[in-house]
Amino acid sequence: MKINTRLFGEVDIEDEKILTFERGIIGFPDLKHFTMIYDEEKGSNAGIRYMQSVEEPTFAMPVMDPLVVKPDYDPEVNDELLSGLGNLTPDNILVLVTATIPHDLTKMSVNLQGPIVINVDERKAAQIIVDSSEYPIKFPIYDILKSRKDGE
Numbered sequence: 001m002k003i004n005t006r007l008f009g010e011v012d013i014e015d016e017k018i019l020t021f022e023r024g025i026i027g028f029p030d031l032k033h034f035t036m037i038y039d040e041e042k043g044s045n046a047g048i049r050y051m052q053s054v055e056e057p058t059f060a061m062p063v064m065d066p067l068v069v070k071p072d073y074d075p076e077v078n079d080e081l082l083s084g085l086g087n088l089t090p091d092n093i094l095v096l097v098t099a100t101i102p103h104d105l106t107k108m109s110v111n112l113q114g115p116i117v118i119n120v121d122e123r124k125a126a127q128i129i130v131d132s133s134e135y136p137i138k139f140p141i142y143d144i145l146k147s148r149k150d151g152e
Contacts, residue, residue, distance in 0.1 A: 006058040007050065008037055018054060019118060019125045022084050026114055026127050031055055034125070036063075047145070048099055051116070062099040068148075069110060069141045075130040077117070086122040094118040100138070108145070109138040 001013050013035045021032050031053045037060070038049035047068065053059040066073040073095075082088060095117055097110045112135035118125040 001054070003052075003054060004057050005037075005052055005060060007060050008052070011035075011037065011052070013054065016123070019051075019123050021125050021127065023126060025061075025116070026129075028053075028059070031059060048101070051096070062101055063096040063116065064099050064110065066095060066097045066110065066112060066115065069144045070112065070139065073112065073135070075112075075115065075132060075135055077128060077130065081128045082117060082126065085117060085119040085124045085126055088117075088119055092119055092121040094120050099141070106142045107140070108142045109140050111137050112139045113137045 001015065002010055003013060004010050017035050019034045019036075021034065024030055024032050033054040034051045035054060036049050037052050048062050048064050050060040051063050095115050097112055097115050099108065099110045101108055113130050113132075114127055114137070115130065116125060116127045
């Protein structure tokens with residue numbers, strides 16, 4: 001399938017690369033199908049990638065692995081919230097968090113309270129709410145990313 005995206009132009013998406021969010025995502029309940037887009041030269045683990053809507057080509061959310069910026073990220077999640085994702089195992093689960101990338105990059109943050117949980121085998125996903133003040137909605141990441149880059 002080909003879609004025209006605002007950020008990436010025309011993109012060819014294989015059916016097996018489409019993630020399904022049965023309940024949509026927070027704030028956009030009607031958007032249920034997404035694919036991941038990232039810099040292929042750097043690989044899928046290289047920081048920020050984009051969760052691109054298949055239904056709405058102008059909608060793409062920056063996401064990243066929360067362990068890159070918070071290595072001890074391990075929120076407790078009610079199993080009920082994950083019930084629609086099939087059989088989750090340590091080998092097939094992927095957790096991502098949404099990133100906010102404003103014009104002033106020093107104000108970059110991630111939402112640790114609303115992670116996206118993906119069953120990569122079944123391509124099912126859900127965005128959930130973590131009920132813990134330990135994980136803020138706006139966790140600043142600029143200094144963390146800068147120090148990681150400087151250290152490499």
